[in-house]
Structure formats: C-alpha cells, structure tokens
Amino acid sequence: MKTLVVAATKAEVAFFYQHYNLPEGDFIEGKNFDLLITGVGMVATAFSLGQYLSANKYILVLNVGIAGCFDRNIALGSLLNINEDTFAELGAENGDEFLTITDLGFGENHFKSIGKRITNLPSVKGITVNCVTGSEKSINNIVKRLNPTSESMEGAAVFYACKKENIDCLQVRSISNYVAPRNKETWEIGLAIKNLNEWLISFISEMN
Template sequence: MKTLVVAATQAEIAPTLAHFGIASNNFIETENFDLLITGVGMVATAFALGQKLNNKYTLVLNVGIAGSFDREISLGEVVNITHDTFAELGAEDHDNFITLPQLGFGENSFSPTTETALTLREVKGITVNKVHGNAQSIEKTIQLHQPQTESMEGAAVFYACQQLNIPVLQIRSISNYVEPRNRESWKIGLAVKNLNDWLIGFINKSSN
C-alpha cells in the first residue's frame, strides 16, 4: 500500500523529481510512492484519476500552486485545503447564482476525512475552470463562497477519492493573490520551491 502524489503539471513538482532522481513522465511508480501528472483542470484531473486511482493507495496527496483571496496568507506559504467547492457548478438566474445543491442535483463541496498531524494553515478553497482576474467577478465569488484559495483541480481530486473511500490531502503553495491579473506580483518560483521542500520532507517521513 502506498501514496499517490497527484499534480497538474511536472513543473510544479520538478524539484521533487530531481531530488529523488525520477525521470519525467505522466505516471511514475516508485517503491514507496507513485506520481501522477494529470494535466491542468478538473476534466483532465478526473480522466487521469479514472485511469490510475484504485484502492491499493492508502493516501492520495494532491499538490500544486494556488491563488489566494486571503491577504493574511503570505505568498509562498504552504497550506492545507480542508474544504473545496466546485465554484461554477450550478445555474444563473438573472443576476443570481444557484448552486448545484440548491438545484437539487447533488453536492458541490467536499472535505477530506483524513486525520493528520500537519502544522500547516487549514484553509477553504474553490476549484474553477477560469481563474479569477476581474474585480467584479472576484467580489461576486467572495460573496457567494467566502473562499481563501482557488485552484483548477482540487475539488475533482476530493470527489474522486470520496467515491472510492480513499484518504486524501490537498496541499497548495500560494503563488499569487486573486486580483485583477498582475503577473509582475506573482511568486511562482518561491511557491514551487516551498511546496517541494514540504513535499520532499513529507515523502521522506512517510517512507521511514
């Protein structure tokens, strides 16, 4: 039984691949853990997990960078997403948004049941098809969901693991604040470094 590490892109976990001497590939099996590169977005993530996820894994660890709505979270900080929502899943009713549960078509929010001793900040995230970069849509999203972070894959991983009753964690490192698009303020390099420092430590500890 082992851990499946899930990331959208190889770039987000490149330092971990280098540290363990692992050649780049979309699916990598090692003695102590496996790595799955899904591609960006919830559809690609769902398809990749459908191909590889099964009950031989005792933990799924979704990792990557994310944007933060919460300015109290520092750029580069590594956080534990303990609640994630498909933010766009629902229907528009003129100026109002009706969520999937309100429509009576099931749940749109998921939380892991995994018991952990992590010391990371626990935050509430949303999963989106389109990352926010418009002041008006950002404000509407905050009013509707009160999120702290956003990614393009997290809730899909939570959903898949819930369906198979597999323990799951989602760990993200903050690369930017959610604001009108401003690439000059992004700290992607710092976020990737800090994420991989944490990931390498977690894998080493789990393997002992």
C-alpha cells in the same frame, strides 16, 4: 499500500522529480509512492484519477500544487492545507442568484479532505474553478458567495474522485499570487514551487 502524489503539471513538482531522480513520465511508480501528473483543470484531473484509482490501491492521495489566494494577510509562498473545496461554477444562474448543483438536486459541489489532518499547516477553505478569477466584480461576487481563501483548477476534482473511491485524501497548496486582475509581475511562482517541493520531499520522507 502506497501514497499517490497528484499534481497538475511537472513544473509544480520539478524539485521532487530531481530529489528522487524520477524518470520522465506522467505516471511514475516508486517503491513507497507513485506520482501522477494529470494536466491542468478539473476534467483532466478527474479523467486521470479515474484511470489510476480504479486500477491501483492507495492508502492516501496527496494533491499538491500552486494556487491563488484571496487573503492578502497570507504571504506569497505560504503553504496551506485545503481541507474544504468547492466547485465554484458548477450550477446555474437564476438572474443575479447562483444555484449550485446541490441546490438543483443533481449532485454535490462541496467536499472535504478525508483522513488525517496536516497539523503543521493552516487549514483553509478553497474553491476550484474552470476560469481563474481576474476581475474585481468576479472577486467580490465569489468572496460574498463562498468566502474562500484559495483558488485552484483541480482540488475539488481530487476530493470528488477520492470520495467516490473511499480513499483518504489531502490537498496542500503553495500560494503563488493573490487573486486579482491579472498581473504576472506580482506573482511569486518560483518561491511557491520551491517551498512546496521542500515540504513535499519532507512529508514523503517522513512517511517512509
């Protein structure tokens, strides 16, 4: 069985496309791996994975992409193994208190990677959001409640889908910016994508 590489956008895996001379498309079947571009956000990700995981058998789902980071001690461009991920906004407000979907008794909001660990990358806890955190108040609240290291818009949806299908899954994120009030001048998207693709090419090459 093959590995399924999952990313939200083509831009995040542009060098991977070039390295393997992959054709244009959102779902590409290869000899040793398939590549799925889901679109941004947890809804698009869950829908796309639902389509392809039910129709194909994979030994591993590898979710890759860029992400924001709450920890200023982690350099921009760093690669992280997100081994825990949480739907940060899935639940209900009860005054100033936040009740998770788990608290409400309607499901799960916290998931872990399944299968082998990536031992050469730091393992951290991430959150998945619909709205990227960008105010000091929101940052302080989320750090106090969940104390995450990274933030993405897809990670927990991948873990959720893989748990439902009982498929091993990993998530690797390259840090493009710190979670802060929005200021694109401080971001390092190019560096993050470069480092992510170099790692991804090496990882897939070693698996084959």
